[in-house]
Amino acid sequence: MIRIEARNSPPMLLKVGVPIFAAFVSLLLAAIPLAFAGANIGTAFVEMVRGVFGSVFAFSEMLTRATPLIFTGLAAAVAFRARLWNIGAEGQLYLGAMAAVAVGTGVLDVSGIILIPVIIIIGCFAGAFGMAVPVILKTRFGADEVVTTLLLNFIVLILVQMMLEGPLKDPMGLGWPQSSPILDQGMLPVLLDRMRVHSGLIIGLILALVLQLLITRSVWGFKLRAVGENIAASRHAGIRINRSLLSVAVCSGGLAGLAGVSEVIGLKGYLTADISPGFGYTGIVVAMLAGLSPVGVVVAALFIASVFVGADSMSRAMGVSSYLADLVVSMSLLCVLIGGFFAHYRVAWVSAPAKVKK
Amino acid sequence: MSAKNVLSLLSLSKRFGTTLANDQVTLDLKRGEILALLGENGAGKTTLMNMLFGHYLPDEGSILISNAEDKMVPLTPGHPQAALAAGIGMVHQHFTLAENLTALENITLGSEPLWALGTNKVKVREKIEKIIKRSGLKVDLNVAVGRLSVGEKQRVEILKALYRDAKILVLDEPTAVLTPQEADLLFKNIQAMTLDGLSVIFISHKLREVLEFSHRIVVLRNGKKVGEILTCDADEKIIANMMVGEDAKVLKRTKLKVGQSLLSLSAITLKGNSLRNSLSDISLVVHEHEVLGVAGVSGNGQSVLAELISGLSFPNLGEIKIGSNRIDKPSPMAMISAGIGRIPEDRHRDGIVGSMTVAENAILESLNDPRVQRFGFLRQEAMTDYAEKLCEAYDVRGPGVRFPARLLSGGNIQKLILARVFEKLPSLILANQPTRGLDLGAASDVERRLLDARNRGAGVILISEDLDEILRLSDRIMVMYSGELKEVSSRNREEIGMLMAGKNK
Numbered sequence A: 001m002i003r004i005e006a007r008n009s010p011p012m013l014l015k016v017g018v019p020i021f022a023a024f025v026s027l028l029l030a031a032i033p034l035a036f037a038g039a040n041i042g043t044a045f046v047e048m049v050r051g052v053f054g055s056v057f058a059f060s061e062m063l064t065r066a067t068p069l070i071f072t073g074l075a076a077a078v079a080f081r082a083r084l085w086n087i088g089a090e091g092q093l094y095l096g097a098m099a100a101v102a103v104g105t106g107v108l109d110v111s112g113i114i115l116i117p118v119i120i121i122i123g124c125f126a127g128a129f130g131m132a133v134p135v136i137l138k139t140r141f142g143a144d145e146v147v148t149t150l151l152l153n154f155i156v157l158i159l160v161q162m163m164l165e166g167p168l169k170d171p172m173g174l175g176w177p178q179s180s181p182i183l184d185q186g187m188l189p190v191l192l193d194r195m196r197v198h199s200g201l202i203i204g205l206i207l208a209l210v211l212q213l214l215i216t217r218s219v220w221g222f223k224l225r226a227v228g229e230n231i232a233a234s235r236h237a238g239i240r241i242n243r244s245l246l247s248v249a250v251c252s253g254g255l256a257g258l259a260g261v262s263e264v265i266g267l268k269g270y271l272t273a274d275i276s277p278g279f280g281y282t283g284i285v286v287a288m289l290a291g292l293s294p295v296g297v298v299v300a301a302l303f304i305a306s307v308f309v310g311a312d313s314m315s316r317a318m319g320v321s322s323y324l325a326d327l328v329v330s331m332s333l334l335c336v337l338i339g340g341f342f343a344h345y346r347v348a349w350v351s352a353p354a355k356v357k358k
Numbered sequence B: 001m002s003a004k005n006v007l008s009l010l011s012l013s014k015r016f017g018t019t020l021a022n023d024q025v026t027l028d029l030k031r032g033e034i035l036a037l038l039g040e041n042g043a044g045k046t047t048l049m050n051m052l053f054g055h056y057l058p059d060e061g062s063i064l065i066s067n068a069e070d071k072m073v074p075l076t077p078g079h080p081q082a083a084l085a086a087g088i089g090m091v092h093q094h095f096t097l098a099e100n101l102t103a104l105e106n107i108t109l110g111s112e113p114l115w116a117l118g119t120n121k122v123k124v125r126e127k128i129e130k131i132i133k134r135s136g137l138k139v140d141l142n143v144a145v146g147r148l149s150v151g152e153k154q155r156v157e158i159l160k161a162l163y164r165d166a167k168i169l170v171l172d173e174p175t176a177v178l179t180p181q182e183a184d185l186l187f188k189n190i191q192a193m194t195l196d197g198l199s200v201i202f203i204s205h206k207l208r209e210v211l212e213f214s215h216r217i218v219v220l221r222n223g224k225k226v227g228e229i230l231t232c233d234a235d236e237k238i239i240a241n242m243m244v245g246e247d248a249k250v251l252k253r254t255k256l257k258v259g260q261s262l263l264s265l266s267a268i269t270l271k272g273n274s275l276r277n278s279l280s281d282i283s284l285v286v287h288e289h290e291v292l293g294v295a296g297v298s299g300n301g302q303s304v305l306a307e308l309i310s311g312l313s314f315p316n317l318g319e320i321k322i323g324s325n326r327i328d329k330p331s332p333m334a335m336i337s338a339g340i341g342r343i344p345e346d347r348h349r350d351g352i353v354g355s356m357t358v359a360e361n362a363i364l365e366s367l368n369d370p371r372v373q374r375f376g377f378l379r380q381e382a383m384t385d386y387a388e389k390l391c392e393a394y395d396v397r398g399p400g401v402r403f404p405a406r407l408l409s410g411g412n413i414q415k416l417i418l419a420r421v422f423e424k425l426p427s428l429i430l431a432n433q434p435t436r437g438l439d440l441g442a443a444s445d446v447e448r449r450l451l452d453a454r455n456r457g458a459g460v461i462l463i464s465e466d467l468d469e470i471l472r473l474s475d476r477i478m479v480m481y482s483g484e485l486k487e488v489s490s491r492n493r494e495e496i497g498m499l500m501a502g503k504n505k
């Protein structure tokens, strides 16, 4: 008979090992649709690996792809730790991006040392605002933040389209719905010559470390965890729940806003309505894969970006649909969720009762 | 009693990390017998019963249980389904009911498929009603469990076990949350059921009911079985001795002159969503050097009173004063900073964050204290040291301060909360059922600490269902009934009992 017993506190090795193992399993599972598509599985995997590690350029492309995922992953991880379900990182990303073009395209013509921080801060504020509203609705009126943040995504996207047809539209843009370009001095420096990977990545890495420290070591992080784990006891202990949730919301929204800022002033240089292929939603997967740990988010973002970039280049080389990447990402999430079960529960095979000696 | 054995535990052991929770415990149970399992907090009682029921897999030892032909056969270890099939029913220390389902649905949950409930409802209901009649455990089957009182919930839990044809009923501290009257009724019902051949093991810290209703007593200490005695040969002294190896200390409350007023509630009215959660025009005042006992059957407004003093609810009318300051915006933080230490009734819900460590829980209310934080960051070392000292001083036993608090036994969780409160030397202590679930030694320790606090000048509001406790500790006594609070001058048990039941002589 099979029996399932809860583990007291899952050992560290398991906590870290399970997601990694799950990631591998999901890659192996990817062989199934590949086989259906009639591709040679061996070559396909080789192409995928080459698509990420085959050249410095390929690797830098992967890092470029991982950058926004680090931000949105952190946004989801912080919020979820406090059991605040921010599904709206996608919308907050666009708010941050919009704010970046609003100040970065000429309104403020100052040197880069001033302009870049200003853009970053204003972008953070815009994203933070996008998450603060649903949380105020939650604490004031009990509105479920899952619904409000999700719906806000669509509202923001429509707003972006409207702005790109109106006030933010580039007069020199030949009628395309895109914004004017960010001033040259407002762009983040690239990290490698002739590659696209930019210093947004460094900002993301630093923020991940800072957040890790804050969550595990600071009083703010303590409150956030306490509120997430037991809201009644936290309230009883004098933690101001609403204030705590609001601060988490501001932090989470700000991080998502940064994802948009970094895409605009690090990569694209201008805003279009398709600047994010769902980075906000993928960030949720990243955070879950990472077990909501900020440092884990970095690893998970690199993994998912590798899958996307690898699958992309494989599909180009072999003529297989690149939707495969989405499939691997969703399977990795499922594998991690299932793996999480094994990390928290011990499953043992119990034999029939032993004969008792008498 | 010469009846046959229905159950034998043979040298069961269970280890959690470095804690040996059970050490070769051997135990027999006879048909129709009521066995009381006693021991200090953390002695391993719950663990032993969890092994019997298959929640834990024993590291060592085996379990024999009588089958349909009255033969003793081994029970598959670590498998609740097997335990259920063999006729073991367990009622846990904490309720495991689904609050939004009705009593009927809860009772059948797990034994009848949900879709069958529609078609079989009549049959199912008949079976349950038959059990209710036989056992005397009355509950309204159609009401959502969330709306039932704790006593009723307890009965639903037992009915659930009986519905599955339990031959052996295990009750883990069934009376911890019951009033003495409810507890007596429960045991009368259980006695009636044992005449039908049911065998019962119950865990309790209340010697009175153990002596009155059990046939045999088994005592655990530090995971080992240290004694076994027929109840007819036992008395309180003997048992206390077996449990802790020493006589229980007797408390002495010396008369003290009271000081200034610490907290006063005047003409407070609070309209809750039900009578249970309302206060109507109550007033009270507590002074320095004074224990104010609030007696009453639970569910008469005590929880709102406690919430009010904890800063969790607002009064609709009336005035709260701490010292001479009016509190216009009560909040938990305001109460804590005013020096009020609060011991909540529902320790799992309000007292601890189970998944955080014991050390983190120890400082849950001291996050601004420079001893544990600096520049907004927690000082890990200092925090661990502080928690370790606290656990030592208040005898909180468990796997260690770096482990999640939920791993502590029920009584040790309570001790941790008490330690957190007492350590801050509060000027006023709100103690809501502070000794519930504590063993004899720990309970008298808490009572001693409450009196010590009073002696050093603190005021204490003691809310308790245990009238003896109230009489032992209180300088003044008030009785709560149906949201009203009345001062009583008498110290006569019967008289106070009448008031608690709402009868004015």
Ligand SMILES: Nc1ncnc2c1ncn2[C@@H]1O[C@H](COP(=O)(O)OP(=O)(O)OP(=O)(O)O)[C@@H](O)[C@H]1O
Pocket (backbone or CB within 6 Å): A008, B016, B017, B019, B020, B021, B039, B040, B041, B042, B043, B044, B045, B046, B047, B048, B093, B397, B398, B399, B407, B408, B409, B410, B411, B412, B437, B439
């Ligand atoms: N899952 C677990 N992991 C680690 N330690 C545990 C676990 N369960 C119990 N313990 C430890 O085993 C010991 C016995 O616990 P148990 O819950 O059996 O005590 P108990 O006798 O029921 O006490 P109480 O009267 O307080 O309920 C305690 O020290 C407890 O901390």
Ligand SMILES: [Mg+2]
Pocket (backbone or CB within 6 Å): B045, B046, B047, B093, B172, B409, B410
């Ligand atoms: Mg117990």
